[in-house]
Amino acid sequence: MELKDIDLNLLVVFNQLLIDRRVSKVATNLGLSQPGVSNALARLRKLTDDPLFLRTPKGMEPTPFAEQLAAPTASALQTIHAAINQRTSFDPATSARAFTIGMTDIGEIYFLPKLMKELARVAPGLSISTVRNTAVNLQDEMESGHVTLAIGLLPQLKSGYFQRRLFKQHYVCMFRRGHALDKRQISLAEFSRAEHVVVVSEGTGHGKADELLSRKKIVRKVVLTVPHYVAVGHILHGSDLVATVPERLAQALAEPFGLSHVRHPARLPEIAISLFWHGRYHRDPAVAWLRALIVRLHGEGGPG
Incomplete structure (x- = not known):
């Protein structure tokens, strides 16, 4: 296939279908009729010899080949758009974006x-x-x-x-200053004997640290479980609990809450x-x- 055989507008429709996943929504966003969008998709299917999108209850789902085309198509269209509108500039000092x-x-x-x-x-x-x-x-x-x-x-x-x-960054153990574990390094036995607060951060990569501790059969006495990290500084400041947290978070909380942290005694991977x-x-x-x-x-x- 040669570029001369492709109408650029077909790629615009293709890119919008990747975003909206519905012919009616694409038609509205691009100012086209629904038959016009369907016709563009039919032409693209013929050119690529691939269905590109399949109708499902969730909308038009891209085929593997369409997903393969997604990033380069979006990048190419953005490059063309930027070239045509290259006089557009951004001044952070005056922008209200x-x-x-x-x-x-x-x-x-x-x-x-x-x-x-x-x-x-x-x-x-x-x-x-x-x-x-x-x-x-x-x-x-x-x-x-x-x-x-x-x-x-x-x-x-x-x-x-x-x-x-x-x-x-690494994971560390964090606790209040003056805690029994407030020293240069701690052992797994000391970690296991301590009382812990655990953050259940579903949907984030940080939950993998807890999964790995469980797989390694490292025992903790969990006395408090919370759904987010925002209260951890307050909790540790006023208790003898220990938390497993990312190193950069520990650095941010140390001074405001009078906390200390040490390298985690378990071999947890960097994130x-x-x-x-x-x-x-x-x-x-x-x-x-x-x-x-x-x-x-x-x-x-x-x-x-």
Whole structure:
């Protein structure tokens, strides 16, 4: 197949179908008739010799070949769009743009203070909203542009997404200063004898630490279970409980709550925290600027 055989508008329809998954919605968003969208899909099917989308109760589901085309098509369309509109610029000092970032409560504790301080300095008109990565259909929300970026351990974001690793970190044991375990290192026996608070963070990569401890048959006396990390600092400050948490969270909570942490006695793997964005917005000047700022503040080798 040669490029001369392809109508660019067919790729626009294809890309929108990947996002909306319904012919009627694509027609509305692109200002076309439903028969026009169906005709475009029929032409693409003939050109590619593939069904591309199959009707299901959930809408039009892409075939494996369509998923393979998704990222390069989105990137190519964005490149063309950026070239045609290259006079469009982004000035952070005067912009009033709003961004939504998907992150966990750990992310809010660790990333937001430094990010908001820097935005107040260099881009005072910008605003940030956050959503939980597990509270929305993150893939759909990022494809549609409702969520600009996502930060975390998010293996589900693959086809059609770019990512930039920010850092890798270990898990540590955290407790109040002056705790019996407040020393340079602790043993597995000491860890097992302690009383623990456990955070059940379903839908995030952090739950794997607890799964690994269970598989290793490492016993803990769990006296408190909570669904998020936001209260852990308060809980540890006023008790003798121990928590297994990511190292960067421990660093953020240490001073405000008078806490200490040591390397975890169990051999838990490092976790990689990355910044994700959809290929459709790869060349958006404002999104690119915000990505660069987050990498500068929190990327490996940066001040974060």
